[in-house]
Structure formats: C-alpha cells, structure tokens
Amino acid sequence: MSLQHALLGVLEARPMNGYELTRFFEAAPRWVWSAPHSQIYPALRRMEQAGLIEGRQEIRGTKLRRMVYSITERGLEELRAWVGTDHAAAPVRDAFFLKALFFDMIDPQRAASVLRAHIAEQEELIAEWRAHREALLDRDTDLLRERLRNRPPAEHDRIATLKAHVFAGQIAVAQARADWAREGLRLLAEDA
Amino acid sequence: MSLQHALLGVLEARPMNGYELTRFFEAAPRWVWSAPHSQIYPALRRMEQAGLIEGRQEIRGTKLRRMVYSITERGLEELRAWVGTDHAAAPVRDAFFLKALFFDMIDPQRAASVLRAHIAEQEELIAEWRAHREALLDRDTDLLRERLRNRPPAEHDRIATLKAHVFAGQIAVAQARADWAREGLRLLAEDA
DNA sequence: TACACCATGTAAGTGGTTACATGATTGA
DNA sequence: TCAATCATGTAACCACTTACATGGTGTA
Numbered sequence A, B: 001m002s003l004q005h006a007l008l009g010v011l012e013a014r015p016m017n018g019y020e021l022t023r024f025f026e027a028a029p030r031w032v033w034s035a036p037h038s039q040i041y042p043a044l045r046r047m048e049q050a051g052l053i054e055g056r057q058e059i060r061g062t063k064l065r066r067m068v069y070s071i072t073e074r075g076l077e078e079l080r081a082w083v084g085t086d087h088a089a090a091p092v093r094d095a096f097f098l099k100a101l102f103f104d105m106i107d108p109q110r111a112a113s114v115l116r117a118h119i120a121e122q123e124e125l126i127a128e129w130r131a132h133r134e135a136l137l138d139r140d141t142d143l144l145r146e147r148l149r150n151r152p153p154a155e156h157d158r159i160a161t162l163k164a165h166v167f168a169g170q171i172a173v174a175q176a177r178a179d180w181a182r183e184g185l186r187l188l189a190e191d192a
Numbered sequence C: 001t002a003c004a005c006c007a008t009g010t011a012a013g014t015g016g017t018t019a020c021a022t023g024a025t026t027g028a
Numbered sequence D: 001t002c003a004a005t006c007a008t009g010t011a012a013c014c015a016c017t018t019a020c021a022t023g024g025t026g027t028a
Helices: A002-011 A017-025 A037-049 A073-083 A095-100 A108-137 A142-149 A153-190 B002-010 B019-026 B037-049 B073-081 B095-100 B108-137 B142-149 B153-190
Strands: A052-062 A066-073 B051-059 B064-073
Touching: A002 A017, A002 A037, A002 A066, A002 A073, A002 B095, A002 B108, A017 A037, A017 A066, A037 A052, A037 A066, A052 B142, A066 A073, A095 A108, A095 B002, A095 B153, A108 A153, A142 A153, A153 B095, B002 B019, B002 B037, B002 B051, B002 B064, B002 B073, B019 B037, B019 B064, B037 B051, B037 B064, B064 B073, B095 B108, B108 B153, B142 B153
Parallel strands: none
Antiparallel strands: A052 A066, B051 B064
C-alpha cells in the first residue's frame, strides 16, 4: 500500500501525470521511495477508481494524450489517516546483514571487498541525501516550492525543517551502516 | 532469492526439517530474516529440485512423516558464491521515512505519538538483538554450537566475533533510528 | 529525417502475506 | 480424552521486477 501513499504525498504538492511521477520515482537522486512506471500507471488507475485522485485528460499537439491527476478530498483524508497511524512493525529482513552473517565461510579478502562495496554505496546515498537535505532547507526543490504555495508563510520554516529531518534520518542510518562495515573491515584484518 | 540463501545458511549448521526451519524463521526473538511456513515448504522443494539441499524422509510413530534436509556440496558452493559477491544495491524504499515525510500535514501530537511508537519498537529490537549478540559471544546459541562442531577450535573465536558483529550492525541501525525519532520529537515540540 | 524525449501501456514471473486445511503424536 | 505441539500443505491476493510494446512531439 505504500506506493499509493507515496503517490498521494507527491500529488499533494501539485497535480501530475504518470510520466512526471515516473521521472520522480525512478530519479537518480534517490528519494525515500522508488517504483518503475509499470507499477505507477496501474496504481494511478486503481487510485482513481477508489476516488483518491482525479484524472483530467489533456492533449498535446493533436493526439498525444496525458492524464493529469490531482489528489481529492478523500485522498487527502486517506493520506492523513495513514500518516497519523502507528506504523505496523515490518518483519525483519535485511539481505546485506544476512550475507554478512556468513562472512566466516569465505576468504576474508573477499568479504572485505564486499564490505568496501557496501561502504561505497552508503557513501553515495549519504552524498545524495545530504544534497537533498540542504536543498530542502534552502527551499530549493521544485516540489517543496509548489507545496509551500498552499501553506501560510508562517509555517514554511517548520515544514522545510520537518521534511529535511527525514533525510537526516536516512543519512544517519546509512552512516551507521558505513561505520559498522568499517569496523567489520578491522575485524576481518585481524586474522588475515 | 534471499530466502533460499537464508535457508542454506541455517542448514549449513545442521540438517533440519521444514517445521524446525519454520520455528526458526517465525521465532519471536527476531533474527536477520523471517518467513512464514507457507513460503518455506515450497522453497525447500524447489531447492531440492535444484540440488542445493537433499531431503531424507523420517517417520515418527507410525505415520507422521517429516523431510529432513541437509545442504549439499552444490548448496555450499552457491551460498559461498552469493556471500562473496558484491551486494546488488536495493532500491530505496522505507515506509516509515515515507510516512515521516508527511508529518507536517497532521497534528504534531499525533505525529509525536507515531514517533514514540517507532522508538518503542526500535528499543525492543535493540534489546532482542543485544541479548542475541551476547549469547553468540558466549557461544550460547544452539545453532552456533552446532556450527562450531565442524570447525577447528582455533577459528571459534573469529567465527563467533564475526556473527556477533552482524547483530551489532542491526543494533547500530535501530539505535540511529531511535535517536533520529527522538530528535524528531524535539522538532515537533518546538511549535506545539 | 532522425533522435531525444514524451507518454502509456501489457505480460510473465518471483516474493511475500494471509487464510484455509488436514492429520499425527505426546503428555497431562 | 483433550489440548498443545508436530508436521505439511494449498490458494488467493498484492507488490515488485524485467522485458516487451507502441506511438506522438519537438528540434537540430
């Protein structure tokens, strides 16, 4: 169900068509959720059926049709209800930690190389999220600008701070993973 | 594919039947992977077909049959190959951070309550993982004891340390999340 | 006119969730 | 004999991945 809420959350900023949403969810600077267009288009149709969003057809040129979706009152309610509900505990399932659990079965050098790749990946994520966080604090992202347009200026600071804080969380998690992996490299080196 | 590797990793310690594996993967003290029996039994049959494990039927009483699966040489190879391969970057998809991204849309008190529930959940995980980590360092888990039986005593320390380190990682991530959520509570309180 | 981009779709397969279903064994 | 536990299955549904598929528009 999270994809639907992600879509609702983006559409709350402004109406978009499937292609724009696709670019958003497949974008290189990773966000908090991702999805391919093959998942997005059917989801939008289901959500329209459910009355959470409303589509309006537009024509570019003479034939190129696109459906621009806006969030409905019902969609806003659904989003707010979901955001305000305690999150159901997800089952523990972390493929990288699972892999790390069996590092003792392979050559320490190989294990170290896997850890180094993991560190590099976390660093990349951290860099992207840091940039995004800064942009939010500077109110320098398209979506945030659109969003703030419908909110009283007195709240702008608070909203930007809260959004930026989410990326601080993703950064903190990635940092914890990178630090942990570096400690793992030290453990592996001890007996090499 | 990770479930298969998780099963291989457990069976590397000793042969087990589906029921034992089910108890392991549905267990209350959460491990690094989980799965219901409805997923485990078919997976075991597929893995046997693929030659990764080998089943031997046993009868308890007069009729109660069970299949005890052992890892094969091919299964060991597959597990080692997977463990030694750089982990494919998973798409970013975190339902809790997604939810947190829209905290500005609801009453700060509601948002705070959602964060508090998250903190409580992370604390629970930390407690379970800490206990498990200590048990590993004391060589006080069934599975580790079984595993060490086939390894030279000189390596026991190293193996226990590496396994325990994985849980240190899970703890570090949960701690980062809890700390982040507490910081979120402070942000929400500022304008309440 | 060719290429990059706009725009939307389908289909097959895998992984995971939830519920339904059945029967044997052990011990109080 | 009753309940807890042992033991294994099926089915429907949803989420996600990967690949295939089609055609329009704008511009160099």
